[in-house]
Amino acid sequence: MNAPQLKSLLKLQKNDLTLIQLKKEAQNVPERQEQIRKNAQSARDQASAAHDAVKACENAIKQIELEVETAKEQINKYKTQQMQARTNEEYKAFEKEIATAGGKIGELEDRELLEMTRLDEVKAEWAKALEVEKAAEAQVATEVQELEERLNVIRSTFADVKEGREELVAQIDKEITTRYMQLLNKNQNAVIVPIRQKSCGGCHMTLTPQTLHDAHSQQKWTVCNFCGRYLYDDGEG
Numbered sequence: 605m606n607a608p609q610l611k612s613l614l615k616l617q618k619n620d621l622t623l624i625q626l627k628k629e630a631q632n633v634p635e636r637q638e639q640i641r642k643n644a645q646s647a648r649d650q651a652s653a654a655h656d657a658v659k660a661c662e663n664a665i666k667q668i669e670l671e672v673e674t675a676k677e678q679i680n681k682y683k684t685q686q687m688q689a690r691t692n693e694e695y696k697a698f699e700k701e702i703a704t705a706g707g708k709i710g711e712l713e714d715r716e717l718l719e720m721t722r723l724d725e726v727k728a729e730w731a732k733a734l735e736v737e738k739a740a741e742a743q744v745a746t747e748v749q750e751l752e753e754r755l756n757v758i759r760s761t762f763a764d765v766k767e768g769r770e771e772l773v774a775q776i777d778k779e780i781t782t783r784y785m786q787l788l789n790k791n792q793n794a795v796i797v798p799i800r801q802k803s804c805g806g807c808h809m810t811l812t813p814q815t816l817h818d819a820h821s822q823q824k825w826t827v828c829n830f831c832g833r834y835l836y837d838d839g840e841g
């Protein structure tokens with residue numbers, strides 16, 4: 605190996621690692637946007653279900669009120685008929701009917717009270733769900749847009765970093781860059797690594813004395829016996 609080539613290769617690696625990182629970030633953007641949209645949809649569904657619960661409760665109350673009305677009309681009818689009763693038995697029979705209908709009204713009014721309490725609860729839940737929905741909608745408006753802008757920044761940074769690449773590649777032996785690219789594609793992280801504590805800076809395995817010697821002498825390109833990464837001795841390991 606020679607020092608200028610190593611320097612170019614390290615520069616190339618720095619750029620390429622930036623490109624890999626940007627690519628990953630860009631790939632995650634649609635998924636993140638989708639997640640935000642899904643959250644909003646789920647919030648909308650919940651608000652709609654909460655609204656349905658309010659409507660169902662209001663309908664139940666209306667139904668009860670109708671039944672109360674019917675029972676009251678029935679009582680009035682009985683009372684009219686009672687006044688026209690010819691016998692004492694007939695009179696008493698109406699009295700019984702009136703009492704039964706009165707009892708039914710009492711039950712209905714108890715049920716109505718329960719439904720009224722429930723209505724307060726479901727209305728509070730609906731209001732809460734509407735707030736969550738509003739926040740989720742706002743998130744769609746801001747964050748999806750922000751991610752879109754971030755994507756544009758990534759694209760232009762990507763282009764900038766890529767621009768100087770050709771020049772660096774031209775400074776390095778073809779066989780080295782070919783192998784470097786294979787390693788980089790496979791590992792997706794640094795493949796030109798320094799020696800640290802007599803170990804490979806990539807896989808952290810302890811290197812043989814021969815490998816350490818080769819890297820130190822800088823006469824040839826040295827690779828790790830375990831992971832195949834290029835090794836260099838920067839004097840700090």
Ligand SMILES: [Zn+2]
Nearest residue numbers: 804807828831
């Ligand atoms: Zn290694």
